[in-house]
Amino acid sequence: MRSWSTSRLWATSCRFSVGSTLLAKDERSLEHDNTTGFNCRYAVAPGPKRWSVHAYGLAIDVDPVENPYVEGGRVHPRAGRAFLDRSHVRPGMAVWGGTLVRAFAAVGWRWGGRWTSAPDYQHFSRTGG
Numbered sequence: 001m002r003s004w005s006t007s008r009l010w011a012t013s014c015r016f017s018v019g020s021t022l023l024a025k026d027e028r029s030l031e032h033d034n035t036t037g038f039n040c041r042y043a044v045a046p047g048p049k050r051w052s053v054h055a056y057g058l059a060i061d062v063d064p065v066e067n068p069y070v071e072g073g074r075v076h077p078r079a080g081r082a083f084l085d086r087s088h089v090r091p092g093m094a095v096w097g098g099t100l101v102r103a104f105a106a107v108g109w110r111w112g113g114r115w116t117s118a119p120d121y122q123h124f125s126r127t128g129g
Contacts, residue, residue, distance in 0.1 A: 031077045033065040059125035066092035067121035
């Protein structure tokens, strides 16, 4: 298993800028387009209540407005609705084969945008979940 470091991930010439990284509660953080890593919260997933991989520092959500989470027809955050058409690539968007997805893949992290039932375009994790 390769180790991960922010310097290794971002010390490239990819020129992908992160919008914001302020500390805030989950919904408020999403609305402010904050990129977040560690977040001690439960998983937003079916099944028994369990800690999210964010609670272990093994996941990061990048630019949530440009990369929304789609769950049962709901878009989180609401402003992310403008970015649902993933074929219209704009700055800050994580897309298949794009700089951000490739950078995380290079260090062994997987992208939530690959999930078919509830794509989470902002989500990258070491565990794949």
